[in-house]
Amino acid sequence: MILDLSQNNIRFVIEITESGSVALRKCAYNDRQAALEEPAVFFPLVEVQVAGENPNGHHGGKHTDSWGAQTLKYVTHRSSENELGSKVELDLRNERLAVTVHYQFYRDISALRAWTTVTNIGTDNIGLEYVSSFAMTGLVRDKAARLHIPYNATPRELNWKSYTLCDLGLDTMFKGSMQRYPVSNTGTWSCKEKLPLAAYTAPDGAMLWQIEHNGSWSYEIGDMRDNVYLRLSGPTEQENGWYHELVPNESFESVKVAVAFGENFDSALASMTRYRRTLFRNNEPNHSLPVIFNDYMNCLMGDPTTEKLLPLIDRAADAGAEIFCVDAGWYADGSWWDTVGEWLPCDWRFPNGIREVFDRIRERGMIPGIWLEIEVMGIKCPILPQFEDECFFMRHGKKIIDHGRYQLDFRHPKVRAHAHSVVDRVIDEYGVGYIKFDYNIEAGVGTEVGADSFGDGLLGHGSALLSWFEELRGRHPELIIENCSSGGMRMDYAMLSVAHLQSTSDQTDYRHTATIAANAATALLPEQAAVWSYPLATGDECEASFNMVNAMLSRIHLSGDISHLSEQQLGDVKEGVRLYKTMRTFIPCAVPFYPLGINAYNADHCCVGYWDGNEAYIAVWRINAEQDSCSLPVSATSVEVFYPTNHGASAAIEGDSIRVTLPHKASAVILKVTL
Numbered sequence: 001m002i003l004d005l006s007q008n009n010i011r012f013v014i015e016i017t018e019s020g021s022v023a024l025r026k027c028a029y030n031d032r033q034a035a036l037e038e039p040a041v042f043f044p045l046v047e048v049q050v051a052g053e054n055p056n057g058h059h060g061g062k063h064t065d066s067w068g069a070q071t072l073k074y075v076t077h078r079s080s081e082n083e084l085g086s087k088v089e090l091d092l093r094n095e096r097l098a099v100t101v102h103y104q105f106y107r108d109i110s111a112l113r114a115w116t117t118v119t120n121i122g123t124d125n126i127g128l129e130y131v132s133s134f135a136m137t138g139l140v141r142d143k144a145a146r147l148h149i150p151y152n153a154t155p156r157e158l159n160w161k162s163y164t165l166c167d168l169g170l171d172t173m174f175k176g177s178m179q180r181y182p183v184s185n186t187g188t189w190s191c192k193e194k195l196p197l198a199a200y201t202a203p204d205g206a207m208l209w210q211i212e213h214n215g216s217w218s219y220e221i222g223d224m225r226d227n228v229y230l231r232l233s234g235p236t237e238q239e240n241g242w243y244h245e246l247v248p249n250e251s252f253e254s255v256k257v258a259v260a261f262g263e264n265f266d267s268a269l270a271s272m273t274r275y276r277r278t279l280f281r282n283n284e285p286n287h288s289l290p291v292i293f294n295d296y297m298n299c300l301m302g303d304p305t306t307e308k309l310l311p312l313i314d315r316a317a318d319a320g321a322e323i324f325c326v327d328a329g330w331y332a333d334g335s336w337w338d339t340v341g342e343w344l345p346c347d348w349r350f351p352n353g354i355r356e357v358f359d360r361i362r363e364r365g366m367i368p369g370i371w372l373e374i375e376v377m378g379i380k381c382p383i384l385p386q387f388e389d390e391c392f393f394m395r396h397g398k399k400i401i402d403h404g405r406y407q408l409d410f411r412h413p414k415v416r417a418h419a420h421s422v423v424d425r426v427i428d429e430y431g432v433g434y435i436k437f438d439y440n441i442e443a444g445v446g447t448e449v450g451a452d453s454f455g456d457g458l459l460g461h462g463s464a465l466l467s468w469f470e471e472l473r474g475r476h477p478e479l480i481i482e483n484c485s486s487g488g489m490r491m492d493y494a495m496l497s498v499a500h501l502q503s504t505s506d507q508t509d510y511r512h513t514a515t516i517a518a519n520a521a522t523a524l525l526p527e528q529a530a531v532w533s534y535p536l537a538t539g540d541e542c543e544a545s546f547n548m549v550n551a552m553l554s555r556i557h558l559s560g561d562i563s564h565l566s567e568q569q570l571g572d573v574k575e576g577v578r579l580y581k582t583m584r585t586f587i588p589c590a591v592p593f594y595p596l597g598i599n600a601y602n603a604d605h606c607c608v609g610y611w612d613g614n615e616a617y618i619a620v621w622r623i624n625a626e627q628d629s630c631s632l633p634v635s636a637t638s639v640e641v642f643y644p645t646n647h648g649a650s651a652a653i654e655g656d657s658i659r660v661t662l663p664h665k666a667s668a669v670i671l672k673v674t675l
Helices: 067-071 265-279 296-300 306-319 355-363 413-430 454-475 510-522 543-552 567-583
Strands: 002-004 010-016 022-029 048-050 073-081 086-093 097-106 109-120 126-139 146-153 156-163 176-185 197-202 205-211 217-224 227-233 244-246 251-253 257-262 292-294 323-326 367-372 376-378 405-407 434-437 480-483 501-503 529-533 555-558 591-593 605-611 615-622 629-632 638-643 650-654 657-661 667-674
Touching: 010 109, 022 126, 022 205, 022 257, 048 067, 048 097, 097 265, 109 126, 109 244, 109 265, 126 205, 126 257, 156 510, 197 265, 205 217, 205 227, 205 265, 227 257, 244 251, 257 265, 265 510, 265 591, 292 296, 292 306, 296 306, 306 323, 306 355, 306 567, 323 355, 323 434, 355 367, 355 413, 367 413, 413 454, 454 480, 510 529, 510 543, 510 605, 510 615, 529 543, 543 555, 543 567, 543 615, 543 638, 543 667, 555 567, 567 638, 605 629, 615 629, 638 650, 657 667
Parallel strands: 292 323, 292 555, 323 367, 367 434, 434 480, 480 501, 501 529, 529 555
Antiparallel strands: 002 010, 010 022, 048 126, 073 086, 086 097, 097 109, 109 251, 109 257, 126 227, 126 244, 146 156, 146 197, 176 217, 197 205, 205 257, 217 227, 376 405, 591 605, 605 615, 615 667, 629 657, 638 667, 650 657
């Protein structure tokens, strides 16, 4: 039996054989070819490995030929319509497991969401070692095919690299090999080395996938029987120390993943962007994308006082900020790193009380904001004795310490109550409407408390943390939530489904920030991408406008030496903010594109554009180029310099391209283009 579920330019064909095996025979962009001719068993719909069962294949370390893939048989399937589009569920079963494979398709979007539910239908416990969220075989094997991987490290986020299959060791071989290319992350920073997303491009189409999880995850590409396969999952035993024991009648749901399709990378990214907007839940105070001033970056750097803040508040308001966030250090007397956790204001920093600062913010017409790191407790925190060991991550009978902090376990009701009490207090007592939730430790593989494995404890904590944020949103629906983890170390769409903004980096050099800002759209929505703009009084004539260009196509996070800028520098900031407010309604409707390809660090020029079908804004940065101009392969009917207009930048149409001239080194411009 053939199930042709193709829609929205996705060719999606499932075959059910006479023996009951189920195979995903085709999953590609706009492909109208017949299903593959190889036996369907080679294209399993799902991989499930159970402790003590036989993965009957010469697979090495691959997550292929699993016991579940070999033994699960078709039972039934269901198709239904919902508010998002169409939902397809396939029920499979063997003597011990009932498995449902879920596919959610989206109306008018070339993307799908996938996950797996596993239920123990036997009489004995079942130990899960691996459950795929999405499994497909048949990626195009072509010399021109590329796997694109975003490396990620603070403060060098969104550092994309591209590889051929041969680069990955997957040279063409008859019947395949035991070689695979695995990518995984283990720990509480979901993005500490690589982002949980990647792209695969070939001459006839592209795929972009993301794993929507705030902890450990894994994916792999490999060759199998002369085909190239892809497996996406949450944590695994082999890679991440995850094992979960299902008791009879218990179910386990895998991490959700998404796959977007297009004719090329930009097209697939446009599909993923539209899909991400189905996950993003905004609120009214954040709807207009208000301009944020944060006092940390290249500014107070964690040393706020009333004396320092009051003039800064006035300057930020004059520059056009609509939110003012007091960042780290407001709670500490001197060194604060290992004392955090009580979250009470330091008296000497605020002689008349911290409320004086927030009152001034409101008087100047801005929403008050504050920084919290609610998920940790310092090893010298004064309230530490009030919390038993089970409130923290534990391994081998010891509380886990990282960088002077303990990791709170959000499965524990006392931890959740403490976190809610802190947030309730800063909102009720200080009138805060914006909270920057930071997270600056890596707690490792997980915890042994109430878990079948360290990774099982981490998975449970990650889910509990998300549910706590859901509770927070219910308790304080007007609160604007920023997600930060030493910059972009938890830039995943589990956290971004509960947060309104995401810090993209804590990079302190504005020239490097340009690359991060330009590539941010590959990982998150521009309306969620918080980018620092921190002009310094010591900067040259183009530094302030360069900083503004960094942030103007995303979410502006002003900071820096704003109190001491020259009139010209401050004028560039004010003009950038003013123009941003004229075009910010465009941002939540636009999709990104990369005229020069994904930007590399230390490139001569960086570039990113956003378009809504008729109009586009394109940011261009001159970073290391000796030449003062570059050509963008963009076919336009008109182009103008949008910002800045006072530093000699120009743009002109040359056939099917735009010639951009930036006469100053380390300068940047935003173009307004009619397509």
